[in-house]
Amino acid sequence: METQTQTVQQRVFRQRHSANPPGKRIVYWMQQAQRVAYNPALDYAISKAVETALPLQVYFFLSNAIPDATAQHYRFMLEGLAETGRELQKLNIPLHIAVADDGKIPEAPFKDAACLVMDHGYLDWQKRWRDEVYATCEQSGCSIVEIDTEATVPVHLASPKEEYSAATLRRKILPLLNDFLLADPVKMEVRKTQLPSVKLATEHSGSFEDSKNLWDWAAIELKLPAETGPGYAIQGSHSEALYELDSFIRAKLKDYATMRNHPNLDIQSNMSAYLHFGQISPIEIMHRVLEHTGTPPQAIPNMIADKNRLTGMAQSIGAYAEELIIRRELAMNFCHYNPAYENSNSLPQWARQSLNDHLGDPRETDYSLDRLELGETEDIYWNAAQKQLLHSGKMHNYMRMYWGKRLLAWCPGVDEAYQILAYLNNKYELDGRDANGWAGIAWCFGKHDRPWATRPIYGMVRFMNAGGLNRKFDMEAYLKQWSKE
Numbered sequence: 001m002e003t004q005t006q007t008v009q010q011r012v013f014r015q016r017h018s019a020n021p022p023g024k025r026i027v028y029w030m031q032q033a034q035r036v037a038y039n040p041a042l043d044y045a046i047s048k049a050v051e052t053a054l055p056l057q058v059y060f061f062l063s064n065a066i067p068d069a070t071a072q073h074y075r076f077m078l079e080g081l082a083e084t085g086r087e088l089q090k091l092n093i094p095l096h097i098a099v100a101d102d103g104k105i106p107e108a109p110f111k112d113a114a115c116l117v118m119d120h121g122y123l124d125w126q127k128r129w130r131d132e133v134y135a136t137c138e139q140s141g142c143s144i145v146e147i148d149t150e151a152t153v154p155v156h157l158a159s160p161k162e163e164y165s166a167a168t169l170r171r172k173i174l175p176l177l178n179d180f181l182l183a184d185p186v187k188m189e190v191r192k193t194q195l196p197s198v199k200l201a202t203e204h205s206g207s208f209e210d211s212k213n214l215w216d217w218a219a220i221e222l223k224l225p226a227e228t229g230p231g232y233a234i235q236g237s238h239s240e241a242l243y244e245l246d247s248f249i250r251a252k253l254k255d256y257a258t259m260r261n262h263p264n265l266d267i268q269s270n271m272s273a274y275l276h277f278g279q280i281s282p283i284e285i286m287h288r289v290l291e292h293t294g295t296p297p298q299a300i301p302n303m304i305a306d307k308n309r310l311t312g313m314a315q316s317i318g319a320y321a322e323e324l325i326i327r328r329e330l331a332m333n334f335c336h337y338n339p340a341y342e343n344s345n346s347l348p349q350w351a352r353q354s355l356n357d358h359l360g361d362p363r364e365t366d367y368s369l370d371r372l373e374l375g376e377t378e379d380i381y382w383n384a385a386q387k388q389l390l391h392s393g394k395m396h397n398y399m400r401m402y403w404g405k406r407l408l409a410w411c412p413g414v415d416e417a418y419q420i421l422a423y424l425n426n427k428y429e430l431d432g433r434d435a436n437g438w439a440g441i442a443w444c445f446g447k448h449d450r451p452w453a454t455r456p457i458y459g460m461v462r463f464m465n466a467g468g469l470n471r472k473f474d475m476e477a478y479l480k481q482w483s484k485e
């Protein structure tokens with residue numbers, strides 16, 4: 001069995017070691033992995049603090065310059081961070097939450113660090129932040145380590161290039177999976193020290209006992225608008241994620257392979273928002289699935305590879321691991337290696353060419369953004385999906401595909417459809433602004449898919465229509481649930 005120390009080394013995305021670092025503390029800049037459990041960057045920082053007998057301090061920076069983040073997104077994140085603050089306190093590790101004005105990360109906490117540990121981010125704005133902090137630390141001579149905390153198999157290790165499809169990435173991930181699913185967690189204690197942390201002027205000084213306290217402070221500091229629309233059904237935090245996961249494993253997992261696509265049923269795990277904010281690790285999710293079902297971790301690669309030949313619980317575990325590991329990490333691979341992921345230049349050549357060949361085909365209608373946002377088109381299923389999103393903060397996975405593809409029939413071209421879909425997805429999905437979102441949007445227009453028979457407007461891009469929804473699912477029940485005013 002691999003130890004976690006070995007796999008943490010494999011998780012290192014980049015590092016720079018200084019022989020005589022000047023600093024007095026170990027700093028973990030927490031950004032993507034907003035949790036204590038199953039957090040390899042935190043584990044690494046703890047091991048450094050133990051090895052050097054220096055105190056460990058954790059910093060988290062809030063910014064109002066994060067693309068598309070709404071008050072609802074902040075609320076969910078802060079609920080999680082308050083719990084993380086309490087969990088860190090139990091380990092004698094202080095969490096400092098401060099404001100990065102206009103997205104500028106203060107240099108002070110890093111300047112006299114002996115070692116800075118950061119978790120990795122896959123999106124452009126996350127990479128820019130890390131590059132800036134990396135450069136600051138290089139100048140001050142401290143050691144720096146950046147660790148991939150969110151993928152089961154680190155993205156840079158799984159593949160050195162953009163993958164064409166789930167099939168090509170699956171072939172690369174499966175042989176590596178056991179090393180990372182089998183890693184033994186290392187438990188270490190950090191000694192309490194009297195050395196003061198670097199206090200920042202914009203820092204939250206209240207307690208983490210109640211997340212409302214943190215929210216009230218952040219709302220003023222970041223000048224957040226009041227939350228509009230209905231409150232979303234789920235709350236943020238690692239413990240909430242575990243509660244939701246437990247009910248999925250007990251009541252729904254067995255039907256996941258056969259029933260998850262039915263839009264009127266909720267045969268899904270609802271882990272996406274927790275994963276997006278790094279409140280739970282995919283490895284912890286898989287460990288809990290394995291534990292509950294008595295499945296040995298070594299069986300997972302075959303369950304993924306053979307999921308279409310299996311039945312019952314084994315098939316469902318294979319199907320779930322396919323989504324959680326292969327599809328999710330294909331999305332990370334896409335954002336990591338494709339610099340155009342935010343627009344239609346990211347699409348494969350065959351898809352762009354084929355869509356452009358059909359630019360002159362007459363469109364059905366041209367809806368204003370307002371009418372789309374309110375779910376007021378002539379397509380009752382599209383409207384219901386949009387209202388599910390507005391009222392719950394989460395559209396069913398199957399409807400996301402239909403919803404995205406339908407836009408092509410209403411927009412002058414794929415460039416506009418890509419932008420409108422990104423706007424709606426990132427504003428309203430609680431799990432939005434994620435690598436999965438960008439890959440899902442691109443998939444609607446041909447990414448990670450193959451050419452299909454040519455048809456108007458869509459060219460060779462896979463088409464979905466209302467007839468297909470009616471044939472396969474109880475759409476009357478879905479309409480009843482979501483056709484609200």
Ligand SMILES: Cc1cc2nc3c(=O)[nH]c(=O)nc-3n(C[C@H](O)[C@H](O)[C@H](O)COP(=O)(O)OP(=O)(O)OC[C@H]3O[C@@H](n4cnc5c(N)ncnc54)[C@H](O)[C@@H]3O)c2cc1C
Nearest residue numbers: 268269270271272323324327328397404431432436437440
């Ligand atoms: C147009 C479009 C937009 C999307 N936008 C987002 C988004 O903004 N954020 C987001 O997290 N997902 C997005 N997805 C992917 C998928 O719809 C969601 O991950 C899923 O519905 C989340 O629900 P769940 O956690 O209950 O999923 P489950 O079915 O329980 O799956 C478990 C986990 O597997 C991963 N997963 C499941 N389906 C996919 C998929 N198709 N691609 C990649 N990973 C997957 C997710 O991390 C998910 O939480 C989008 C898909 C499309 C087609």
